[in-house]
Amino acid sequence: MDRLYAQPPSPVVQWCDIGCGYGGLLASLSAAFPNKTMLGLEIRDRVAEFCRRRVMEMRSEYPGCYGNVAFERTNAMKFLPNYFAKGSLEKLFFCYPDPHFKKKKNRQRIISTQLLAEYAYVLQEGGGVAYVVTDVPELFDWMVQRFEQHPLFERRGERDHADDPVSKFVRDLTDEAQRVDKSDRGKQDASFWRVVNP
Template structure:
């Protein structure tokens, strides 16, 4: 029996969870303490719990390939779901602070695995605070792509320290990104777009992709269309502001 047949939180027609039962506040305070388990180090992350069809045991997961894509603040998982089939051989994980939203993404992935056998086995989600615990999940140079789509703008100047793109956090992102790895950011708030671009532009370990590279990258087209926030902006005729940068070795 499908989950949707027994659980009213699921749609009977699609077999997927219904968002209205998993609604939460638009954003959470990333500086507050939350109560959820955090691995002591990347070697303590048990990928067999996230990708059971790929890693039937924790011992096998330790010796196999690692997660390469991280969607920071993944929301309801739209980008992850799109990327899962676009890069079926790549392991990817969403990182979300809100518990109800994390639960929705988890149930959505499980339902998609049932309704589409053999697919969506390479994607998962974890509830965590990425601003505090990125180094607990990823080794040096492990990631090839990181995504920051429509993050909380934290408009007040006193709250700018809560922004997910900052000078000191870029140091951490540069650590977990391999050389050539890419950070993707997008927002519908122009001031935040300028902020993120300025921080990336001013960091010695990142350089902007050229327009030609952006046009050739299939992922850039998903930044404004795959997420619930991006779709809402499009419906309202709003603008988006994108900054996509590559991890480089700084010049001496």
């Protein structure tokens, strides 16, 4: 992989993986979409540090590549609007989030009505896309229901979702997706347009 970028990536973050885990999704996307600037947000300090080391090693191994991705340790549920300007993001990823099964813990889920307002704030109106994927059917239903009930999001049709080349990355190329593939659990995924403000 000794190619150079056709043009340098934007200095402004365009794609964000919230709860990026060990960074597998952005590592894959970074190579496939070198002109898009990406940021992974992770709350666990050791995991965020692992991601930073991972991308530094990739940059050493493939000079001229992976300069479009970075990772930050933060609590996105609290501080997301501090990182991004209004309407600045093209894509948001929510891959295999913690299901918080106990009912009293549901408020800690990364998808909620309140947080969707913040995600809508940072996504581009009329073109931004939020992607979700999980192997927990109950959590998938929860996330889809909240997105569909929110006035600033609209579920993409099956064709639009399937034809989007990024959808396959989200579904199959995260570290968690590879663990799920080794089990008998199925994956469910969807994506949602950030509609124009009414």
